[in-house]
Amino acid sequence: MTMHAPIAAGTTVAQARRALAALFRSHHIEAADADARILVGHALGFGAAQLAASPERILSRAEAERLSAFMTRRLQHEPVARIVGEKEFWGLPLRVSARTLVPRPETETVVEAALEALPGRRDADMRVADLGTGTGALLLALLHELRRARGVATDLSHEALATARGNAARLGLAERAHFVCCNFGESLAGGFDLVVSNPPYVASAEIDALEREVRNYDPRLALDGGRDGCDAYRAIAADARRLLAPGGTLIVELGAGQETPVRAIMAAQGLTAVAGRRDLMGHARALVLRALP
Numbered sequence: 001m002t003m004h005a006p007i008a009a010g011t012t013v014a015q016a017r018r019a020l021a022a023l024f025r026s027h028h029i030e031a032a033d034a035d036a037r038i039l040v041g042h043a044l045g046f047g048a049a050q051l052a053a054s055p056e057r058i059l060s061r062a063e064a065e066r067l068s069a070f071m072t073r074r075l076q077h078e079p080v081a082r083i084v085g086e087k088e089f090w091g092l093p094l095r096v097s098a099r100t101l102v103p104r105p106e107t108e109t110v111v112e113a114a115l116e117a118l119p120g121r122r123d124a125d126m127r128v129a130d131l132g133t134g135t136g137a138l139l140l141a142l143l144h145e146l147r148r149a150r151g152v153a154t155d156l157s158h159e160a161l162a163t164a165r166g167n168a169a170r171l172g173l174a175e176r177a178h179f180v181c182c183n184f185g186e187s188l189a190g191g192f193d194l195v196v197s198n199p200p201y202v203a204s205a206e207i208d209a210l211e212r213e214v215r216n217y218d219p220r221l222a223l224d225g226g227r228d229g230c231d232a233y234r235a236i237a238a239d240a241r242r243l244l245a246p247g248g249t250l251i252v253e254l255g256a257g258q259e260t261p262v263r264a265i266m267a268a269q270g271l272t273a274v275a276g277r278r279d280l281m282g283h284a285r286a287l288v289l290r291a292l293p
Helices: 013-026 032-044 048-052 061-075 080-084 105-116 137-145 158-170 204-209 231-243 259-267
Strands: 086-089 092-095 126-131 149-155 177-181 192-197 244-253 271-278 284-291
Touching: 013 032, 013 061, 032 048, 032 061, 032 080, 061 080, 080 086, 092 137, 092 158, 105 137, 105 192, 105 244, 105 271, 105 284, 126 137, 137 149, 137 158, 137 177, 137 192, 149 158, 158 177, 192 231, 231 244, 231 259, 231 271, 231 284, 259 271, 259 284
Parallel strands: 126 149, 126 192, 149 177, 192 244
Antiparallel strands: 086 092, 244 284, 271 284
16 A cells, blocks of 8 residues: 555645545545545544644644554545544434444435325324434434334344444433344344335345445445345344334335345235335335235
8 A cells, every 4th residue: 555644744634634534535435525625624533623723733743643544544445434433323323333333314214205105293202213223313213203203213223333432422312222133133023114125235246347336335234134144134124013003113124126126025025115215316225015914
C-alpha cells in the first residue's frame, strides 16, 4: 500500500479538511469532502457547527496523529461510519460494531413502507418484530415513530444484539424494545401487527465482487443469502403466518432483481404482496405482504 504523509501538528482545521478531501478524491473515494469533514470533526471531538466555526483552529500533535490514523483507515476503504463508530438512520444516531451492517439510506424505504401501511394507526398499541436486526435500525426507527408500539428484535449474533440494545438505551427506547438471539423469527411467538426485516440477500458467489467498503468490513453473516440470495426470505416466509396477528403486515427489504422470486417464495407460504416501494434510485426496495385468509 502506498504510504502518505501524515497530517502535521500545526495544520489548521481548514487546511486539514482540504488536504484530506483532495487525497480522498485522488483515490476515487466518493463523498470525499463529507468524509474529510466528518473525520476532522471526530479527531477533534467537534460537532458540525463547532467545526464550521473553527477553520483557523490549530491541530495539536495528538489531534494530528489521531486524524492521520483515520486517514490511513479511510484510504484502506474502511467506511467512515466504522471509523467513527456511528451512523445516522432515520435521523437517529446508531452505534455500529464489527457484527452489524452499517445502516444504509435505502433501508429507510422499509420504514416508509411500514408507516404507509398503517394509516390511522400511528398512535395505536401494536406489536412490532424486526428479524435480523443488526444495529436495531428498523425496530428503533419504528418505535420512534409509533409512540405506543412495543417491539422485539432478533439476531443470531450476541454482539449485534448488544449493539442494538445499547442503541435502544441511548435513544430512550429500551423499555419498549426487547432482544432475542435466534434465527429470524424461529424463537418468537405470534401476535405481531408488523414484522419487518432487512435480511442478508447477496448470493454467496457475488460477495467477493461487492465494493471494498462492504465485502471487507460488513459481517458476512449479514450479507450472505445463500446460493441464490434467497435463503433468508425462505426462513422468514416459513414463520410469517405464525408470527403475524390477524390483519398483520410483513415488510421485507429486497436486493436487486429479487422482487419476482421473493413474491413467489412468499406466495408458496400463503402470503400475498399488497404493495411495493422503490428507493430513491428507482429500485424495487420494499415488499409489503399480508397473509391470505
